[in-house]
Amino acid sequence: MADGKVVRLHFPGLIPRLKGGRTVGWRVRVKGDVNRKISLPVGPEHADFQQHYAAARAGERLDAPPDHDPGTMGWLMSAYLDHLTAQVDAGNASPLTLKERRSLSKYVLDQTSSQRRSRGQTYGTLPVTIPLEELEAFKDRMTAKPGKARNVWKMMTAAYDFGMRRGLCRSNPFRAVAKPVYRSAGGATAWTLDDLRKFREAHPAGSTAHTALTLFMFTACRIGDVYWLGRAQETRYKGQLWLEWQPSKKGSRPVAIPVLPPLESAIRSQKVVGDAYLLRQDGKPFASAEAVRNKMQDWTAAAGLQSRTSHGIRKAAGHLLALNGATQYEIMAVHGHAQASTSQVYTESVERMRLGEIAVSKLANMDW
Numbered sequence: 205m206a207d208g209k210v211v212r213l214h215f216p217g218l219i220p221r222l223k224g225g226r227t228v229g230w231r232v233r234v235k236g237d238v239n240r241k242i243s244l245p246v247g248p249e250h251a252d253f254q255q256h257y258a259a260a261r262a263g264e265r266l267d268a269p270p271d272h273d274p275g276t277m278g279w280l281m282s283a284y285l286d287h288l289t290a291q292v293d294a295g296n297a298s299p300l301t302l303k304e305r306r307s308l309s310k311y312v313l314d315q316t317s318s319q320r321r322s323r324g325q326t327y328g329t330l331p332v333t334i335p336l337e338e339l340e341a342f343k344d345r346m347t348a349k350p351g352k353a354r355n356v357w358k359m360m361t362a363a364y365d366f367g368m369r370r371g372l373c374r375s376n377p378f379r380a381v382a383k384p385v386y387r388s389a390g391g392a393t394a395w396t397l398d399d400l401r402k403f404r405e406a407h408p409a410g411s412t413a414h415t416a417l418t419l420f421m422f423t424a425c426r427i428g429d430v431y432w433l434g435r436a437q438e439t440r441y442k443g444q445l446w447l448e449w450q451p452s453k454k455g456s457r458p459v460a461i462p463v464l465p466p467l468e469s470a471i472r473s474q475k476v477v478g479d480a481y482l483l484r485q486d487g488k489p490f491a492s493a494e495a496v497r498n499k500m501q502d503w504t505a506a507a508g509l510q511s512r513t514s515h516g517i518r519k520a521a522g523h524l525l526a527l528n529g530a531t532q533y534e535i536m537a538v539h540g541h542a543q544a545s546t547s548q549v550y551t552e553s554v555e556r557m558r559l560g561e562i563a564v565s566k567l568a569n570m571d572w
Contacts, residue, residue, distance in 0.1 A: 215248075215257055232260035242293050245286065265290050278328030280372055281309045284363040298454050300428065300493070305359050312356060315342060332364075332373040339381045346384060353384035394519035399509055406507035410473045413503040416482055416496070418470035420517040423461065424525075424538050427497055427514045428452045431490040434480040438463075456540040522550040 217233035219241065230247055234240040242260040245268030246253050259266045268286050272278030285306060291297035313328035318341045322330060330338075346353035357378055364376035395403075400421070407413035419430055429451050437449045445463040450456070463471075471481050480489035482496065490496050497514065504512045518539070525535050532551040535541070 217261060218257065232257055234263045235261045237263070240293075243289050245289075265293060272328055275331055276328065277330050277332055277334060278313050280332050280367050281313060281328075281363055283370070283372060284366050285309060287366060298452065301454070304355070308352075308356055308359050309363075312360065315345075332367065333375070334377055336377055336381055339377055343381065343384055350384055357383050392513045392515040392519060393511055394523055395512060395516045396520070399512060400517075400520070402509060403504070403507045407503060409470065410475065412482060412484075413499075413506075415470045415474065416500070416503070416514075417517065418467050419481060420514055421521055422464050422467040423447060423459075424518050424521040425449075425459075426451060426453060426493075426518065427500075428493045430514070431482055431493055431496045432480055433482075434478070434489075436479065451540040453540075457536075459538065459540045461538055523553070526550040526553070 219231045220227040221229035221231060230244045231241045232244060234242060242265045244256050244260060246256055256266050272282055288297055288302050292299050292302050313326060315327045317323055317325045317330060317338060319338050360378045364373060364378055367373040368376060403417055433449060437447050439446050439448050445468060446460060447463055448460040450458050476483055476487045478487060478489055482490055484490060500514050522535055522539060532548050535550055
């Protein structure tokens with residue numbers, strides 16, 4: 205502010221990251237490369253902002269100012285998240301992984317020590333050489349949340365491994381403590397044919413909900429891809445319309461599949477056409493997978509379906525493919541799996557059904 209007037213600073217290429225209409229962060233478009241953006245660790249209100257902005261415009265990301273004392277867990281996690289952010293900017297890590305680990309990091313660092321010497325201190329202020337008995341007590345407190353505990357251990361193990369490679373710590377205490385026991389509840393519930401019928405009856409052809417269901421069913425794509433899939437992924441092969449895309453989940457293989465009539469009908473029946481197949485009521489694409497996930501909850505509730513998710517449609521597609529004779533390698537090609545064992549879960553259950561049918565048929569002529 206000068207002479208009572210607000211000075212508005214102009215920073216070319218500075219882009220706000222919005223959430224719920226609020227600015228939650230900033231990115232900078234690298235000068236001369238419109239496709240590359242670098243996340244800033246500080247905002248315009250920070251004293252070092254201009255230094256970080258100038259570096260980002262030149263294609264370099266500076267480390268965030270330290271928020272924690274050197275040698276603490278908070279200091280280590282800050283360095284690890286900065287590294288992960290840089291990996292996301294370079295396209296080598298998933299933004300969803302970064303989002304999850306930022307949230308889990310806060311959860312860990314906000315924990316309060318239960319040990320006599322450090323009782324009452326938050327983990328963020330504890331030394332990186334956290335004692336093993338502290339970790340055992342932490343693990344015990346998460347007994348009721350085994351899935352979250354597994355993800356916390358996975359993140360912290362990766363953070364300490366990173367710290368050891370960078371000379372920030374000498375050992376990894378999270379590798380010295382047994383991982384939390386996690387028993388899968390089976391994941392998402394696969395949709396039944398009746399579920400699919402109820403959804404279609406509640407959301408007729410031409411609606412965004414119907415298009416979403418058809419996309420999930422006839423591409424078996426993940427929710428992380430469905431919100432951006434569109435005409436840019438269309439191609440022609442031997443006169444037929446196909447979709448080709450690289451799934452966003454790290455490690456997935458490229459997918460190329462023909463567009464079957466139900467899907468072509470759904471995407472061509474849209475009254476408003478945009479870059480993506482799925483459009484909001486205002487005609488704009490959904491901003492993220494999370495936005496589609498929230499909308500799916502509304503759509504399934506309107507259809508009277510409980511505990512049904514988009515991933516359950518993907519599982520239903522895999523099961524139906526197997527029932528109709530698809531091999532696990534064919535399902536791999538549709539689902540973008542990198543390992544055959546991931547698709548085997550579908551073919552194995554169907555194969556057991558067929559073996560059971562053959563076995564029982566041997567009793568058909570039994571004199572009973």
